[in-house]
Amino acid sequence: MTVTVFPSTSDFFAEVGDIDLSQQLDPADLSAIEEAFWTYAVLVFPDQHLNHDQHLAFAANFGPLETKLAVYREGNRARTPAEIEDLSNLDLDEEIKQTDNRIRLMRLANRLWHTDSTFKHVPAKISMLYGREIAPIGGQTEFADMRAAYDALSDEMKARLDGLVAEHSYRASRARVGFSDFSPEEDVALPPVPQVMVRTIPESGRKSLYVASHVGRVLGMPRDEGDQLVDELIAHATQRQFVHTHRWRQHDLVMWDDRCTMHRGLAYDDERWRRDIQRATVSDVANSCEQAGITIDENWTAAE
Ligand code: OGA
Numbered sequence: 001m002t003v004t005v006f007p008s009t010s011d012f013f014a015e016v017g018d019i020d021l022s023q024q025l026d027p028a029d030l031s032a033i034e035e036a037f038w039t040y041a042v043l044v045f046p047d048q049h050l051n052h053d054q055h056l057a058f059a060a061n062f063g064p065l066e067t068k069l070a071v072y073r074e075g076n077r078a079r080t081p082a083e084i085e086d087l088s089n090l091d092l093d094e095e096i097k098q099t100d101n102r103i104r105l106m107r108l109a110n111r112l113w114h115t116d117s118t119f120k121h122v123p124a125k126i127s128m129l130y131g132r133e134i135a136p137i138g139g140q141t142e143f144a145d146m147r148a149a150y151d152a153l154s155d156e157m158k159a160r161l162d163g164l165v166a167e168h169s170y171r172a173s174r175a176r177v178g179f180s181d182f183s184p185e186e187d188v189a190l191p192p193v194p195q196v197m198v199r200t201i202p203e204s205g206r207k208s209l210y211v212a213s214h215v216g217r218v219l220g221m222p223r224d225e226g227d228q229l230v231d232e233l234i235a236h237a238t239q240r241q242f243v244h245t246h247r248w249r250q251h252d253l254v255m256w257d258d259r260c261t262m263h264r265g266l267a268y269d270d271e272r273w274r275r276d277i278q279r280a281t282v283s284d285v286a287n288s289c290e291q292a293g294i295t296i297d298e299n300w301t302a303a304e
């Protein structure tokens with residue numbers, strides 16, 4: 001039996017059944033998943049029972065895996081392997097993190113609209129988030145379809161965005177939640193990187209907005225004007241008609257295309273409820289400017 005794809009929306013979000021992701025996938029199932037993924041951009045696989053190795057093996061079908069950022073390392077111990085980001089609210093002793101826990105404070109930026117790792121030179125391509133323990137109330141994850149949002153822009157705005165590049169940084173999104181307590185070493189390790197503001201997704205040929213709360217300035221634009229443009233685009237893209245809210249069930253694996261979606265975690269009482277969700281992330285093939293044939297010189301000027 002091959003996989004069952006059950007659309008939740010016409011072309012953005014689907015559930016996938018009749019598949020056990022803990023097993024090695026046969027090529028027909030893998031292609032069916034890929035085909036659905038390039039259409040929908042977000043897939044949910046309910047009732048999956050995965051250990052870390054199985055989670056990573058599934059992710060590795062789609063490309064090379066990211067490793068955890070140094071800012072999230074807690075000494076020599078860790079709840080998850082290097083290739084699995086621990087998005088839980090639990091500490092190394094499996095207890096709920098203290099209110100002033102540094103990782104907790106940094107992770108509050110996940111409540112802002114973003115797409116993963118655009119602050120890395122080579123950003124994320126696909127995120128696979130697995131729900132081990134779910135908060136009983138709150139803590140949904142919302143997704144915005146940046147292809148549909150692009151399609152709905154005016155022709156004037158599409159022309160204005162053509163060829164524009166923005167600077168993304170980890171610092172920019174943390175600044176938005178009031179976190180700036182980085183060591184000099186951390187600062188050096190997380191330099192700003194350029195990313196295009198509109199990208200074309202090779203597998204579907206669709207164009208997509210590419211912005212996130214990681215954006216600092218827009219190249220070639222006064223700071224105020226760039227900030228205003230980014231705020232306007234995020235507000236546009238996150239209107240209700242482009243957004244789907246996922247209410248987690250334990251053992252859901254949710255997989256999304258970081259190149260053409262934004263997401264955010266809705267608030268929950270993280271000092272009361274345990275929420276253990278963990279992410280494997282596939283890297284994109286190159287920086288988005290490089291993929292678009294745009295070179296950025298050392299003065300941060302885009303030259304096509
Ligand atoms: C992520 C993320 C949001 C959430 O896993 O990349 O942003 O719902 N998660 O916790």
Ligand code: MN
Nearest residue numbers: 110114115116
């Ligand atoms: Mn994220």
